[in-house]
Amino acid sequence: MLENSILDESLKGFNQSVVYGRDVTVKDIIDLSRCYPMMGNYQVVIVKEAQYLNQIENFEPYIVSPLETTILIIAHKHKKVDKRKSFYKKMKASKSTVVFESEKLKDHVIPKWIQSEITALGFSITPIALMLMSEYLGNDLGKITNELDKLVINLDKNSRITEVEIEENIGISKDYNLFELQNSLAERNQLKAYRIIQYFESNPKDHPLQMISVVLHNYFIKIFLYHQLRKMDQNKIASELGVHPFFVKDYSKATNSFSTQKIKQIISNIRTLDLKSKGVGSNDASGYGELKELVFKIMN
Numbered sequence: 001m002l003e004n005s006i007l008d009e010s011l012k013g014f015n016q017s018v019v020y021g022r023d024v025t026v027k028d029i030i031d032l033s034r035c036y037p038m039m040g041n042y043q044v045v046i047v048k049e050a051q052y053l054n055q056i057e058n059f060e061p062y063i064v065s066p067l068e069t070t071i072l073i074i075a076h077k078h079k080k081v082d083k084r085k086s087f088y089k090k091m092k093a094s095k096s097t098v099v100f101e102s103e104k105l106k107d108h109v110i111p112k113w114i115q116s117e118i119t120a121l122g123f124s125i126t127p128i129a130l131m132l133m134s135e136y137l138g139n140d141l142g143k144i145t146n147e148l149d150k151l152v153i154n155l156d157k158n159s160r161i162t163e164v165e166i167e168e169n170i171g172i173s174k175d176y177n178l179f180e181l182q183n184s185l186a187e188r189n190q191l192k193a194y195r196i197i198q199y200f201e202s203n204p205k206d207h208p209l210q211m212i213s214v215v216l217h218n219y220f221i222k223i224f225l226y227h228q229l230r231k232m233d234q235n236k237i238a239s240e241l242g243v244h245p246f247f248v249k250d251y252s253k254a255t256n257s258f259s260t261q262k263i264k265q266i267i268s269n270i271r272t273l274d275l276k277s278k279g280v281g282s283n284d285a286s287g288y289g290e291l292k293e294l295v296f297k298i299m300n
Contacts, residue, residue, distance in 0.1 A: 011039065017044070045071070109242075117144070124161065127244045185257075186250065197291055277290070
């Protein structure tokens, strides 16, 4: 955002430099930063992937005495800067420095973030399509953004994104997915559940057991919570569960299939599955037999 918005296009060629931490030294960056702008008030120096810089603490002399006509942006990605070092402490203390930390978003706010990004791009999305995206793409915002860019490139502006577009452009099946697995469990449709698991088993890279166990755990926790919230207003329930109001009816239906006592037993079984998927107490951590057994226990 800063790369595209600080300088006018006419000035970028003279006054904007973008370098990568793997390719430069701290001295190179400081030398760039001590240059004066040409035909403008500022020059912008952007250091991408600064986590790969050697001896990043060598920035200290420049932090103490920066050039006022240079805007130096150090993007330290994936890894956190060691806050114990004087380099970080001097950055925090300097009146010429802004330290911005972007924490990973929690899973429950990802659907809302995807919704806002889609709206900003000029599109809308169905609740089910939104749920599919958020469950399968996780909380890696870079990955989500890339998939959104690929998704909308062939769509007409202002169109509505449905499960069909998700399947065709992102590769998430509209019929064989975790959302449909949850529905089959709530409906006690054992045949449908096993068909979905067989599909997962044929595409293990896209459907790892660890992810499935986490999603199922969260699903049954929400059913358990719905038992306590069922007398509340629908929008209030949706807010408490962290879901779109469209899905409240599904949790209502699921409470008719599972008592609170049954849910406690299911959650315990899911946790056992999660441990086995990580190799604890199982000789086949990547096999889907344990998941099929879990479905049998849920249905009976």
